[in-house]
Amino acid sequence: MFCLAMLVTTGSFAQDVDLFKTAKQEAAKEDSGKTTTTIATFKSTRLINGHSVETLGKGMMDFRVHHRFGYLNEGLYDFYGLDEATTLIGFDFGLTNRLMVGISRSTYEKQMEEYAKYRLLRQSSGKVNMPVSVTLLGAVITKTLKSNDPTRQPTALDNTSYVLQALIARKFDDKTSVQLMPSFVHYNMAVNASDPNDRYSLGIGARRKISRRVSINAEYYYQFNKLDGYHNSLAVGVDIETGGHVFQLHFTNSTGMTETTFIHETDGRIALLYLLLKEFIAITYFIVTTLKYNGYFCSRIIKFIMKKKIILSILAVIVLGVAGVWYFVFYLPTTDAYKRNVAKEKGITVTAAAISQAYTSNEDSANKVYLNKAVQVTGVKLRK
16 A cells, blocks of 8 residues: 555656756747847937937827036136037937837027938847847938028028938947937038038947946947048047936037037047936926936935945046046147148138128127138238
8 A cells, every 4th residue: 555655756857857857948939939128228319429329109208408518628718618508409209119210409590400310120039039129310400590690591402411320239248338320411511612412420339337326328420421520429438317307417428419519529628418308298297206206316426325236336437437537638739740730621601891791790600600610811911
């Protein structure tokens, strides 16, 4: 009787083991037939200056306010650039989970921008193995700043440029993401007749999370046909997530905040960018939540500082920031490679009467056109 019971028990145990093994095999088979899509390659639809592969979900709206302050090397008189500010206000709309459109207006050269992003591919694993995410961007940018040259009155179409970008990104793990941005920009009218209307560049950007709510970002654009007097765009900074907000504090050498200006019209000095964005339903909701989360934001900052890992990370960012300011503000301007070679530039051709009239009418507007530019003045006659 005892032997029979042992046989029955042993047989039941073997049967249980077989059942577990079968269930495991079935689960593995089901998982292999599924596709896992990578999410949150970047936290925002923007990396720093440029776009990321991310798009808004269907029915979502994103209200963006960018503040770009002046240059650090302007000294204490301008409070190291904080007395000056360029602002961009924009709205993004998610038409579908893949298609996003947006519009923005910048005080820099009074630019208007309309753009569309389409998420072509999404990084995934499993049944469909896609190693990267790909998003396509198209934008139309128009400068509405009035010309002070009476001999040269460009139309709105002349002041319009077009941007095409392929954003290619991969999220390597929960903390690290990298993106490539091959870019094409077409100017309907170049500043000088000898300047190319078509410009090409390649950008690279990266994001590294150092905690659950803090990340360090970097972005660089290399120009293949760079014009004299301009430099490649560089930006580094920190993103801090606080509830429904993302606070971004960045240093960049680009003044403009549209693709045409920060990729191809960067003058090379270091400016401070502060950006606040919020996904919302109405503007009033954005204002209310901004005030509501101030206390929450402060409490989160205090908790972060109490963590040793965050302290070391912040110290690292400060050291990198100080090193960057020394290199770009104090050292690089002293090198021959950085110094502007006006002799190689083709100046803006203008008559003496036109430039005189421009400064007589409105000196500030004239400075925006001619200041720090190579100007070729015609019609001047010297008399002894």
